[in-house]
Amino acid sequence: GGLRVPEQRYRIRFLPEGVSVEVDANTSLLNAARNVGIDIMSVCGGEGTCGKCLVRVLAGRVRQSDRVAILNPALRAEGYTLACQTFPLENLTVEVPVESRLDSTDVVIRHTEVEVPEYEVGLETYQHSPLACRMQLTLRPPTLTENASDLTRLLAGLRRVTNDARTSHVTNTKGCIFGGTERPIGIALSALRELPNALRDGDWKVTVTLVNCCDRWEVTRVTSGHDAQPAYGAAIDVGTTTITVYLVNMHTGETVQRLATYNEQFVYGEDVITRIVYATRNEDGLEHLRRAALRTINQLLDHAINAMKISRDDIACAVVAGNTVMTHLLLGIEPKYIRLEPYIPAAVTYPPIKAREVGIGIHQEGHVFTFPCVASYVGGDIVAGALVSGMGLRSEVGLFVDIGTNGEMVLGNKDYLVTCACSAGPAFEGSGITCGMRSVRGAIESVEVNSSDLQILVKTIGN
Numbered sequence: 001g002g003l004r005v006p007e008q009r010y011r012i013r014f015l016p017e018g019v020s021v022e023v024d025a026n027t028s029l030l031n032a033a034r035n036v037g038i039d040i041m042s043v044c045g046g047e048g049t050c051g052k053c054l055v056r057v058l059a060g061r062v063r064q065s066d067r068v069a070i071l072n073p074a075l076r077a078e079g080y081t082l083a084c085q086t087f088p089l090e091n092l093t094v095e096v097p098v099e100s101r102l103d104s105t106d107v108v109i110r111h112t113e114v115e116v117p118e119y120e121v122g123l124e125t126y127q128h129s130p131l132a133c134r135m136q137l138t139l140r141p142p143t144l145t146e147n148a149s150d151l152t153r154l155l156a157g158l159r160r161v162t163n164d165a166r167t168s169h170v171t172n173t174k175g176c177i178f179g180g181t182e183r184p185i186g187i188a189l190s191a192l193r194e195l196p197n198a199l200r201d202g203d204w205k206v207t208v209t210l211v212n213c214c215d216r217w218e219v220t221r222v223t224s225g226h227d228a229q230p231a232y233g234a235a236i237d238v239g240t241t242t243i244t245v246y247l248v249n250m251h252t253g254e255t256v257q258r259l260a261t262y263n264e265q266f267v268y269g270e271d272v273i274t275r276i277v278y279a280t281r282n283e284d285g286l287e288h289l290r291r292a293a294l295r296t297i298n299q300l301l302d303h304a305i306n307a308m309k310i311s312r313d314d315i316a317c318a319v320v321a322g323n324t325v326m327t328h329l330l331l332g333i334e335p336k337y338i339r340l341e342p343y344i345p346a347a348v349t350y351p352p353i354k355a356r357e358v359g360i361g362i363h364q365e366g367h368v369f370t371f372p373c374v375a376s377y378v379g380g381d382i383v384a385g386a387l388v389s390g391m392g393l394r395s396e397v398g399l400f401v402d403i404g405t406n407g408e409m410v411l412g413n414k415d416y417l418v419t420c421a422c423s424a425g426p427a428f429e430g431s432g433i434t435c436g437m438r439s440v441r442g443a444i445e446s447v448e449v450n451s452s453d454l455q456i457l458v459k460t461i462g463n
């Protein structure tokens, strides 16, 4: 509570950078710092309970909430305060000590530094039946007597691919794994726009990308000539702490790239609850979180695209799995009610969407499929894990355990599956600890005692 003077603006200068920002009287020092790219630790998401966002006001008067009382009086006497609970009353000079900073290497580390496990167990349970494929077609050109439209020609060619290539418009179907020809075939408007010139520029040779969505194939891209590049798909694991991207060759099923890095949402709070709080209490908070996850995903996709020397248009579709809150945040859906009794998510199944609707950096007409969740705290990541493990097909009772920031387990077999979840985060994030730290730069990684001279060698992360 206290004084609210929204029309008045103040200049805040942050040290040691010396950068300044102008904010109104209701902008916390934490948000002001974020506005100029200074990331301050906010484990509790700005609730004033974790005490990690310590800054020192060197000049200027401030308004503080009662929550700064959690600080040691000696620190307060030196000008230290909680950035999330402090607001300007005049122009300020504020020092951000190194202990309060989120080391950028804590937040985004190079993909090569993160070990990405290979999950092969259980995949043999499923037949290779990809969501997307790419085909090279050679169509017969129209004549005055055979004057079907370009689209009719293309669709007829596609339908006959697996029936009888010799008697159809199609004379070449290299690289095709186009299953389920009984399914209807449609075309995206953007692909239809590409079609007339692609056919003629390529002398009736075209490369067609199709995505299988809702029991129907959709042509999402048509390019002239024969392009030997297969269609790729991206599998995206949106974790609270880490985001992992797998790039898969849709024709062979082979995973060709595995990349991971920390979820940039980290700067807005370390667990799902603090992120919901951030999304709820801050203007555009949900959009900030959505964009942070998106930046991380697209950064990883760019790495994969560069490594494979392909274009983002070669990635025909993506599948996303995350816990229920992460899924809401990525899709920009209000997450507030997940946190409030009786803990109701907006949805547990999500419609297929186009990449352009969410900004995921694959072919913009490509489909993005989101794994269904079970409940507010049992998300699509656990559904994906249980599915891939094949435990729901077996007679033996199995246990699937996902120890993440949000921890879940599934127990059961082909007759039943029961699941539960809890916050395992504090064990990994150190949010409730007074001594020690998370396993980030500076944390002790190993201790060795030399048996001859009893010298102790301590190695820290980041050396």
Ligand code: FES
Pocket (backbone or CB within 6 Å): 041, 042, 043, 044, 045, 046, 047, 048, 049, 050, 051, 052, 053, 082, 083, 084, 085
């Ligand atoms: S006390 Fe300020 S972010 Fe936790």
